[in-house]
Amino acid sequence: MTDDLARDFEARFGSPPTHLARAPGRVNLIGEHTDYNGLPVLPMALHKEIRIAVRPREDGQVVLQNTNEFFPPLDFEVEPAIPPFVRGAWGNYAKAAANELARRFAIWRGFDGLVDSDLPEAAGLSSSSALVNAVGLTLGRINEVSTEPRAFAEVMADAERYVGTRGGGMDQAISLGARNRCAAKITFHPLRLQHVTVPDDWCFVVADTGVRAEKSGAARVGYNRRREECEEAFRIVSGELATRGVTEKLATSYAQLVRAVDSETLVALGEGILEGSLKRRFRHVVREAARVEEAADRMLAADTVGFGTLMDQSHASLRSDFLVSSAELDELVAVAREGGAAGARLTGAGFGGCVVALADRWTVGGVLETLVSEWFERRDMTDRIDERVFIAVPSRGASWEPLGV
Numbered sequence: 001m002t003d004d005l006a007r008d009f010e011a012r013f014g015s016p017p018t019h020l021a022r023a024p025g026r027v028n029l030i031g032e033h034t035d036y037n038g039l040p041v042l043p044m045a046l047h048k049e050i051r052i053a054v055r056p057r058e059d060g061q062v063v064l065q066n067t068n069e070f071f072p073p074l075d076f077e078v079e080p081a082i083p084p085f086v087r088g089a090w091g092n093y094a095k096a097a098a099n100e101l102a103r104r105f106a107i108w109r110g111f112d113g114l115v116d117s118d119l120p121e122a123a124g125l126s127s128s129s130a131l132v133n134a135v136g137l138t139l140g141r142i143n144e145v146s147t148e149p150r151a152f153a154e155v156m157a158d159a160e161r162y163v164g165t166r167g168g169g170m171d172q173a174i175s176l177g178a179r180n181r182c183a184a185k186i187t188f189h190p191l192r193l194q195h196v197t198v199p200d201d202w203c204f205v206v207a208d209t210g211v212r213a214e215k216s217g218a219a220r221v222g223y224n225r226r227r228e229e230c231e232e233a234f235r236i237v238s239g240e241l242a243t244r245g246v247t248e249k250l251a252t253s254y255a256q257l258v259r260a261v262d263s264e265t266l267v268a269l270g271e272g273i274l275e276g277s278l279k280r281r282f283r284h285v286v287r288e289a290a291r292v293e294e295a296a297d298r299m300l301a302a303d304t305v306g307f308g309t310l311m312d313q314s315h316a317s318l319r320s321d322f323l324v325s326s327a328e329l330d331e332l333v334a335v336a337r338e339g340g341a342a343g344a345r346l347t348g349a350g351f352g353g354c355v356v357a358l359a360d361r362w363t364v365g366g367v368l369e370t371l372v373s374e375w376f377e378r379r380d381m382t383d384r385i386d387e388r389v390f391i392a393v394p395s396r397g398a399s400w401e402p403l404g405v
């Protein structure tokens with residue numbers, strides 16, 4: 001694979017690459033729309049990744065080609081305040097990393113790169129953050145930027161906001177920091193990864209609706225609006241709880257609120273204070289954070305049924321309270337459950353993309369078969385079926401490797 005990429009690079013650029021940067025996508029197991037509220041998440045990195053064959057340049061140009069012809073070649077100069085390409089252009093994820101690193105570390109050196117990926121785009125598996133991370137890692141290494149890994153993950157999270165989505169930091173953190181065979185409970189401010197070994201018998205199945213959830217496009221507005229609603233709900237509830245003396249002083253984050261008041265009490269207080277959509281968004285966020293804590297314990301205890309139940313609850317809440325599911329996502333979740341999954345839910349921001357289902361090694365065959373026969377075959381979506389439905393392998397985070405020249 002790497003040899004093919006290196007040969008392809010040489011054919012295109014005229015000399016061999018010196019390094020390989022790779023960054024995996026991720027599947028979020030539970031904890032959706034919590035990261036940007038400073039509340040925990042539980043993702044794992046995938047065996048599917050972005051790879052870039054790299055040759056550093058002696059000037060400030062970043063010259064990128066992509067093995068997928070759908071993504072046209074591009075180039076730009078490394079400098080602070082890089083003007084973006086048109087909205088939705090793939091190169092903006094590369095510019096995002098370059099812009100942030102140039103702004104913070106005055107980097108100057110660019111590179112020739114050939115990008116290759118086996119990650120589906122706009123499917124909620126974080127191909128965007130994998131690309132930001134792989135370009136960021138490349139620019140960081142060739143410009144000798146020295147930052148501690150967690151600080152680097154925070155820089156990459158800030159970087160990605162360049163494309164216009166006010167995302168949290170989950171995707172960049174897990175893609176950079178994941179360990180083989182593990183998921184990680186991630187907490188924020190300060191960023192911390194607690195690695196949890198995925199039980200040997202567990203299989204997380206990912207199934208893609210094929211409906212694109214383009215966060216630099218249509219899904220951006222819905223995503224950013226949810227974030228504003230969560231912020232608004234927080235302002236109202238934290239103010240009211242301080243006035244009533246429920247919290248000693250004004251809470252400055254959701255994390256403080258959930259530490260001060262247990263989640264069901266907090267939900268009940270929120271229901272008494274908030275109205276309409278804000279009430280529902282608040283309820284989802286508070287309960288989802290509690291589910292993440294519980295899910296990490298269920299994983300440690302290898303309690304398949306317990307973990308699956310939490311996934312089901314998460315999906316119900318994303319559908320009814322957070323309103324980010326879709327007919328296709330709901331159907332795929334239901335089919336996975338019919339096929340014998342212990343639990344299933346949409347993964348990522350929603351609005352399309354993938355579901356994730358938990359099975360064990362004895363039931364996973366039935367789940368896969370049912371998904372294929374009851375959903376994909378009925379929609380005539382059996383081409384490239386291995387890319388549409390697969391078992392996620394908990395994998396290591398990003399790396400930067402010499403290519404032996």
Ligand code: NG1
Pocket residue numbers: 031032033034035036123124125126128129160165166167168169170171215347348349350
């Ligand atoms: P997806 O849509 O899977 O890339 C987005 C955000 C995450 C998180 C989830 C919802 C970015 C890069 N990613 O993930 O931070 O908020 O939605 O839980 O914005």
